[in-house]
Amino acid sequence: MKRRNFLYGMGAGAAVIAFGGAVKVLDGEGVDHLRPPGGQDEERFKALCLRCDKCRTVCPEDCVSVASIEDGLLNARLPKLDFHQGKCTFCDQCIEACPTGALEAFDPQIDKIGIAQVDPERCIAYVSGSCDRCNVCEYEAIVFDEMKRPSVIEEKCNGCGACTEACTANVFLSFDGDRRRAIEVVRA
Structure with missing residues (x-):
């Protein structure tokens, strides 16, 4: 193999790797946003939004926000849900x-925006055993064990x-700069 061919091959390989990184940056790979009700088919939602x-602007609970450039260039300004502001x-x-x-028709008795997950390392009930703030679910999806620790019925x-x-x-635990709470909704 000639040196020139080797260098061309290395350059082509580097270009392929760079292209893959660019696709991740453009699409925000690894970022799974929760979409407003009826926008759970991600490809359809992105194509039509x-x-x-x-x-x-019409959300009375202020739980709809918009994705930023950090979420990927192709996701920027797409609506996403932020339950730190309000609930749906x-x-x-x-x-x-x-x-x-x-956004298609959505039946909260059948359809899912996502599923709540408890992080025992962040949850005050797991750490100190003295919190039941998440016991606000209208759908009775949060249950507590004998030690008053929450879990989710998916x-x-x-x-x-x-x-x-x-x-x-x-609020009660030492704030470490992370926005995650002890119970977060993730895509189903």
Whole structure:
């Protein structure tokens, strides 16, 4: 093999690796945002959403926010849910406001935004045994064991975020700069 061919091959390999990194940056690979009700089919949602911000402006609970460039260039300005601001009451205002149909009909008894997960290392009930703030679930998806530690019944959880909104783990525990609370909703 000639030196020139070897260098061309190395350059081509580096370009392929750089392209893969660029795709990750553009698409925000590894970032799984929760979408407003009816936007759970991610590919369909991305294809139809105009980033018009109407779903955010009509949300009475202020739980709809927008993704930033850090979430990937292709995700920037797409609506996402932030349950640190409020919970989703499934009022359908975001679905009605969507001009393109990117948000489809959503039944909170059947459909799921995501599923709540408890982080025992952050949860005050696990650390000190003295918290039941997340006991606000209308769907009875949060249960407590004999030591009053919460767990989630996945079949009942639709990802409304009421438990995340109510969680005070970062208020009472030493704040480490991380926004995660002891109970967070993740994509199903």
